[in-house]
Amino acid sequence: MVTEKNGWTIWSVSGRLDRLTSVKAGEEADKVFATAEKFAVEMSGLEYLSSAGIRILLSLTKKAKAEGKDFALVGAAGMVKAVLVETRMDMFAKIFGSAEELP
């Protein structure tokens, strides 16, 4: 699901982001990313994030950096937030508690 807010294109991902779902999710994210100026992944509906999911997020991060686009991860909670913390995603991308906090 894609929404717009303050120039941010917010791609909401929910359920599980693991090896099985990440390929399709990655393609979808790439598509949305291509049209976005500022891209945010909204993860409040996400229950599980595996290393494959992390790889998607990392890939998006790298692309944003290369193309000079703003990139943010928002709404992560619970296990997902733990994984983000564990993998120090904060070192690669801006992380906000919710979409409301986007600048």
Added chain:
Amino acid sequence: MGGKTGIERRIFLLLLATGLVSFLAFETVSFFGLYGVQTQALESGTKMGESAAAFAEEIADGQAKKRFALFAEEKARGIETDMWRLKEDTQLLANSMTRILTHKDEYSPIELPVAGEVPIRSREPYLFFVSALRESGGIEEVLPEARIASNAAENLAIWAESIDDGYDLTYYFASKRGYIISVDTTSKDAEFVEFGEDWYAPSFDPRERPWYREIEATGKTVFTDVYVGVEGYPVISCVAPYYDENGFAGVASISPSIALLYSVIANNTLGDHGINFILNSKGEVLLSSETSGPLAPSEPKNDLRKYEDEDFALEAGCMARGLSDVSLVTLGGKEYYLAYAPIKNLGWSFGTLIERDVVVQPARDAKAYLLSRAADFSASLQDFFWDNLLRTAALLLALLAALFFASRKAADRFVKPVLALTAGVREISGGNLDKKIDVKTGDEIEQLADSFNHMTDELQTYIRNLARTTAEKERIETEISVAARIQAGILPKHLPARTEVDLAASMTPAKEVGGDFYDFYFLDDCHLVVTVADVSDKGVPAALFMVAAKTLLKESALTMGPGDNLPVGAKAAHPAPAPTLSPPWLSEAVARTNDRLAEANDEGMFVTVFTGVLDIRNGDFTYVNAGHNPPLLRRNGNFEFLPVAAGPMLGAMGGMAFPSERLTLSAGDMLFLYTDGVTEAMNEAKEMFTEERLKETLCDCASGKSSAEVLAAVREAVSAHAGGTEQSDDITMLGLVFQG
């Protein structure tokens, strides 16, 4: 047709049926057409015959009536003429006698032969005396007058000669005084007139006859009724009075044989079927061509006006009244034409009766003829009809045979390519893909054959591709399994036997070649490096990345390891004093590995690593966590997650810093390193094993257990949790017990 194929039989039957149906339809139409014509012809022929016959009958009827009326008229007039002549003659005869008797002095007496005394010749005048005269003896008294009167006999003789027409004829003068002068002519060749007892019997006396008195009284010439003469013929006489100076003196009579009249009546121009008769004014038959039956003269006489057949009786009344007509009457159950005309002067009527059947017979014959001709026509038409039917049947048989063979041939011809196609397809389906179906019919069947040929080509190409692909896949699978073996082979198996540590490690790969690895090695005599890592993703790329990560990590650790660049062997030779590890080297080694991995990592791959180095002399444990799960630490028999400062994973981005942390292990403390393959192992309900379960499982282990035993217990618990669910991720564990 037993050996024919179904389709051939069907085509054959279809062609046959079509041909037959068309032919039968045509035949049925022509059959009914012919039949109709035949019936019509028969009907109209019969009708025509009947109407022609009826018309002919009508014409015959009308003509017959006319003819009969004319016939009756002529006959009546003929009789009338005859009778008028007879009357004239009789009157002339009477007048001649009157002349003699009134001029007696002018004549001399003549002696004639007297009947009864001498034989009398035919045509010879003779004298006769009635019996009354003979008996009274008055002959002498009348003789002189009789001899004078005999002069009239000359006339009689002359008359007899002149009138003689071959029939019996009697002329006589009958005097009132009882003498009779007479001449007889006989039709027979007899020389003498025969006088038997019957003829001129002594009793014969004309004066006693009723007509005699009538003539005497009225002076008229009369015709007597018909009576049967002495010769057996019916006779009629014409009688006229003669006179002397005293008045009525006698009668002159001519009695021609009725045979004359009879011949007139019998002379039937209408053939043998007619009945001619003469009726008097009393309705009695005077003369008839019949000798028996109701129309024959009879004694006593019958009044036909009272005849039992009423219409005939009615017509008889008309005849008696002197009318003329033609009508149909019924007589004795038969139909007759009755034509009649009056015979004037006599008060008679001539009638002729003709059987109607006879009259209309020609018409009926015509009708029969026409009908028979119509029947003939019908019969010939019927013959033609049946002949035609026979011919049609023969033609049908011939056509059937021709159709049979033609259909068979056509079906054969049509089916041949189909059979060839079937055989070809059967051969192809039997496995001969080199088979090419050769059908050149230029129609859909050829297209079908071409399609089949094309299909076999495609099939062959596909099979070749499939074989190639399969071989390729097999090769890849082989290579992958080789890669998996190589990967497994990269992992260290045995640690040099040291009493200070009890180390066990295992990596249970998922189905595919994966990205987990563990590592342990001594940097020198006293520094043991342990690593557990998890490469994002799986498969060959992950395996390659894993190899690179493991190699780089180890190489970095070896090159940047503690102390100087002393080789391990050299270090071992000098165990003491313990070199002081500069705390940042592990961080730097990890950072360098990260930089190396991040270079040319377009795939965005990364690896989470927990690596630490244990100084086996004092239990000093320095570690870096690069985005990996925190390990568990057993201290005092109780496992707790090691509080670790999280660092970024390796390979994601270069230029990162990886701070290290320190921990001092006591004897019996155990470190349990693992990848998320353990905690995220799922059961059928997609429930994860979880870190809590891991911790519980570890805690349940007796504190004295070896690393291998602990690992076994965890593995057992994980597989008990997973049940039959296929392992989706590598399960990697490393247990390290510091023995002190």
